[in-house]
Amino acid sequence: MTRLEHCPAPAKLNLFLHVTGRRPDGYHLLQTAFVLVDRCDTLDFTLRDDGQVRRVTDIPGVPEDSDLVVRAARLLQEEVQRRTGTLPPGVDIALHKILPMGGGLGGGSSDAATTLMALNRLWGAGLSKQALMDLGLPLGADIPFFIFGETAFAEGVGEALQAVAVPDCWYVVIEPGVQVPTAHIFTSEYLTRNTAAVIISDFSRHYAVQSSELRQFGKNDLQQVATRLFPPVAEAVEWLGAYGDARMTGSGACVFCAFHSEEQADAVLDAFKRQAPATWKGWKAKALRKHPLAL
Numbered sequence: 001m002t003r004l005e006h007c008p009a010p011a012k013l014n015l016f017l018h019v020t021g022r023r024p025d026g027y028h029l030l031q032t033a034f035v036l037v038d039r040c041d042t043l044d045f046t047l048r049d050d051g052q053v054r055r056v057t058d059i060p061g062v063p064e065d066s067d068l069v070v071r072a073a074r075l076l077q078e079e080v081q082r083r084t085g086t087l088p089p090g091v092d093i094a095l096h097k098i099l100p101m102g103g104g105l106g107g108g109s110s111d112a113a114t115t116l117m118a119l120n121r122l123w124g125a126g127l128s129k130q131a132l133m134d135l136g137l138p139l140g141a142d143i144p145f146f147i148f149g150e151t152a153f154a155e156g157v158g159e160a161l162q163a164v165a166v167p168d169c170w171y172v173v174i175e176p177g178v179q180v181p182t183a184h185i186f187t188s189e190y191l192t193r194n195t196a197a198v199i200i201s202d203f204s205r206h207y208a209v210q211s212s213e214l215r216q217f218g219k220n221d222l223q224q225v226a227t228r229l230f231p232p233v234a235e236a237v238e239w240l241g242a243y244g245d246a247r248m249t250g251s252g253a254c255v256f257c258a259f260h261s262e263e264q265a266d267a268v269l270d271a272f273k274r275q276a277p278a279t280w281k282g283w284k285a286k287a288l289r290k291h292p293l294a295l
């Protein structure tokens with residue numbers, strides 16, 4: 001095998017996100033629930049015989065050497081060399097992006113997670129799921145979740161993961177035409193960092209009881225900061241909030257709302273096409289129970 005094509009890198013939504021504290025290194029302690037959805041970036045991997053890792057598509061705003069896919073591939077290459085004494089072949093990576101950057105959909109982390117899972121296969125590296133999760137964490141807090149590969153309740157900085165069940169549903173997601181830099185939100189004076197810790201059974205019980213209503217658990221503590229700094233995020237929460245319990249994902253900017261059926265999601269998107277500002281984008285996606293490349 002010398003190629004792996006059309007490898008999906010799905011988006012995630014944070015169903016809730018509580019900031020419960022801060023570590024001495026400045027990173028924040030979170031509790032969150034991640035769900036995968038079937039809207040994806042796509043990556044192609046082709047082996048090359050000179051040992052180099054290259055990105056062969058242009059991604060405006062992201063130089064090749066700082067792209068998380070290139071950094072992830074090089075990290076895995078070094079790890080395989082350390083374990084086996086042999087450097088794996090190089091690779092050309094074509095990255096086709098549809099997920100917005102600074103959208104809270106975890107696009108960059110998902111691209112990197114797909115790279116680690118695909119190259120683990122293409123190079124026959126045989127690293128375990130946990131080893132890939134550990135390798136990915138320093139590159140991005142969401143990478144372990146994408147490798148974990150199913151709906152998860154997460155703690156720590158997002159790396160302590162437990163599988164959970166939530167109702168199957170469709171989501172409408174709005175991209176409100178702004179990019180929110182994650183660091184901007186976490187360093188804000190407006191951020192509260194003391195939400196009381198919950199336990200996973202509180203979360204599970206909520207969805208068992210609320211399954212007919214699709215009201216989300218808890219809140220997103222980052223939303224109050226992002227809506228203050230980026231007014232289009234507040235406008236998107238308000239617009240989508242007319243149809244259900246709309247909320248921001250991650251550190252923003254995207255806003256989502258859950259629906260039972262695809263028809264309900266389509267009806268909201270019809271209204272969106274008529275009413276929303278031209279700078280916004282809206283789409284629907286279905287919750288994914290498993291990552292398509294799950295190990």
Ligand SMILES: C[C@](O)(CO)[C@H](O)COP(=O)(O)OP(=O)(O)OC[C@H]1O[C@@H](n2ccc(N)nc2=O)[C@H](O)[C@@H]1O
Binds near residue numbers: 030106140
């Ligand atoms: C907010 C989430 O999207 C929730 O899923 C993620 O935790 C963010 O993950 P990410 O975009 O991969 O963020 P990283 O690249 O790891 O961190 C970006 C910056 O955000 C801040 N940061 C991030 C995660 C965290 N738990 N505490 C933080 O304080 C740090 O200043 C860090 O330098």
Ligand SMILES: Nc1ncnc2c1ncn2[C@@H]1O[C@H](COP(=O)(O)OP(=O)(O)OP(=O)(O)O)[C@@H](O)[C@H]1O
Binds near residue numbers: 095099142182250252
């Ligand atoms: N392959 C990549 N795709 C997207 N962004 C990348 C990539 N590699 C590096 N980056 C950098 O990472 C930043 C964050 O991108 P990403 O798409 O992960 O944001 P996000 O969806 O807000 O993530 P999160 O939900 O984790 O906050 C980008 O602004 C970009 O500078």
